[in-house]
Amino acid sequence: MSLNVEGGLKLVLLAGGSGSRLWPLSRRFLPKQFIQLRGHDSLLELVSGNFKGLLAPGSSIVVSSSQQAFGSAYKLLAGHTVLAEPCSRNTAAACGLAAAHCLAAGEDPVLLVSPCDYLVKDAAAFRRTAAGAVRLASEGKVVLLGSKALRADPAYGYVLSGAARGGAFKVGSFSEKPKLQQCRRLLRGGNACWYTGIFAARASRLFRLLELHQPALAAGLRACCPAGAARGAGAREIPEHIYCSLPDLSIEKAVFEKSKDLLLLKLSSGWTDVENWASLYRLGAKDKAENVLKGDVLAHDCRDTLLYSDKRLVAGLGLKNTVVADTGDALLVCPLDRTSEVALVPRALARQGRLQEHSHETVRRxxxxxxxxxxxxxxxxxxxxxxxxxxxxxxxxxxxxxxxxxxxxxxxxxxxxxxxxxxxxxxxxxxxxxxxxxxxxxxxxxxxxxxxxxxxxxxxxxxxxxxxxxxxx
The missing domain is CATH 2.60.120.10 (Jelly Rolls)
Structure with a gap:
């Protein structure tokens, strides 16, 4: 049974990223959120399933690129309201676009905003925390969801929890992807957790914060969503000449780091970000030599290595702390501890005009x-x-x-x-x-x-x- 929230509840799934740190498996026209990484479900489907039971049918909004919405992910997005970005302008524009769309339609729901690149171990515990965030957001609060920081990692945002307030914590400070030394200092304090990218806020509250801290962005988003916006499932085209001129800012930099009245709820469900090949290694089942083997692969005298192939046979000999990922048309070989740099590869391919930057051998339509x-x-x-x-x-x-x-x-x-x-x-x-x-x-x-x-x-x-x-x- 869905939550009964005054004004309604919408799940906003941010699915416009390219997942470039998981190249060559993830590519711009078919990124990781639309790929089946576990069983037969894509990350988008797995993340959406985490919220099952909280929302009424047809209450989801997906913000994705137009190439994905009208191309590779067309079938997967059926049944969702899709806001098709003509270009990527980061998460501040994407979150604000969802809020502006709802307000233009004469609605002011609580928005439960989530990226599409993580997994949870205990879905029931996750839903309980998400439901708590929705209840606080319905009272006008902006509520962030955090998870225990397991290591000092500059790939994450960090939230310092302050005083307890009504079952939640006041956010003491927010740091978006700090440098490694600062990450270590934050962890030594004992009250830092990773920010999961998930938050809840009423649409009008979120948009007021954008108007306060990013007035040019808010004005542009209003122009993208004129009053009387269409409701229901299907893709909505966003005016390119307006949207692509908006500031390129994350919601964390644009709003959260500047706000003083944020709340934090801590997940106890086991949350894992699917950020890069190292993430897949940590998530994968390991053999006696701590190797993760996926597909038609053979490992001999390898240790702490990930071998992945979705087509042909790949054999590894004497490898240590290595990722080998083969997709038939492209092969990646890199140290396991440098997978955060893999995004440099598709950038170089883009400069060369190579198809492997954006497309797989087989392209969905x-x-x-x-x-x-x-x-x-x-x-x-x-x-x-x-x-x-x-x-x-x-x-x-x-x-x-x-x-x-x-x-x-x-x-x-x-x-x-x-x-x-x-x-x-x-x-x-x-x-x-x-x-x-x-x-x-x-x-x-x-x-x-x-x-x-x-x-x-x-x-x-x-x-x-x-x-x-x-x-x-």
Whole structure:
């Protein structure tokens, strides 16, 4: 049974990050929060499940990037209200966007804000603490959730607890990702805990704090969410020219470090941040040599090592304190104690314009997926997999032609004013500039091999004329 909160309760899931410290498993267009790291559920699903029973159905808001909301995570986000960021502006803008959206719709719920990159051991204990935070937030408080600091680690924010107040603690001070020496000093004091990124506040209270400490940000967010905002599930496009000009600030730097009336509740549920490969090593089941082995891997004379492969065989010999992560199209090898620096790799790849920075070999789409089979300077080969009843948008390309061959199933192709039904082995050419669409009219998966030719073969050379998924043109 959901909590009865005056004004309602909304879960706000912050899912717009790229998870770059978990590259090559996590990438910008399909980051860690949408990947199945445990069993068959993604981190977003696991985190959302932590709050099960607290909220009424349809009470979740996901703030995510437009590439994810209209692309790789489209199916996963079905049933949520999705605020699709046209660019990343950090957590102050993301949290404020959720608050502004609710207020523009004439609502003032308590917002239970959570990142999507952690696991808890005791979900029932976690829900009890979260429920306590919601009750305090309904009274006008801003309540942070902290967890016991297990080590001095600059990757975390630190909250110093002050005097007890009504079952909670007054926040004495807040330090966002301090340097290592300061982390050690904070821990020696005995009253520091890690900030989990989870907090509760009424929408109007959060927005007033933004107006007080970050007036330019608050004004921009109001402009992004005009009065009468739509309610219910589905993705909302945010004006790019406004949102991308907003200050790039974390909610901790923008508000929490400047506020003097915050409360803290301490989790007793066992909370673990899934930050990087070292996090996965700590979470993983270990063999007698303290190795974590995932996938088709073989370790010989290795110790304190993580071997990961999601496709081919990977063998390690004589490794110590090492991460080896293979995803078929990219391989990472680094010391286990330097995994916090892995984000440097995708940044370098971005400067080189490499696909491996943002995309996997197989890329999810609302209609199914495509897998990159090969590429050259003027051509690209893909395998398209369309779900039964699904289809790509009616579109055209300015700088490339395409050739489709049906490998499995039956394809319905629209080219110009003509419609074709193609069975296995049949092919069709799509000339440059021709309006076309591809759909699967059958009850089984459709597989099509696509060969692109042109002087430019980027994914942004798509002009959508009609799109059932309402993606930006």
């Amino acid at each position: 609302p209609w199914g997926s495509y897998t990159l089979l090969g590429r050259g300077t003027s051509y690209l080969i893909k395998r398209l997999e369309l779900d039964p009843g699904a289809g790509i948008s009616l579109q055209y390309h300015r700088r490339r032609s395409e050739h489709w061959t049906v490998a499995r199933g039956t394809a319905k192709v629209v080219r110009g004013n003509r419609t074709f039904l193609l069975r296995r082995g049949a092919s069709i050419d799509i000339p440059l500039g021709a309006r076309h669409s591809l759909s699967n009219p059958g009850k089984t998966a459709l597989s099509v091999v696509e060969v692109q030719n042109g002087d430019y073969i980027g994914e942004d050379d798509i002009v959508r004329v009609k799109d059932p998924y309402r993606r930006p043109r």
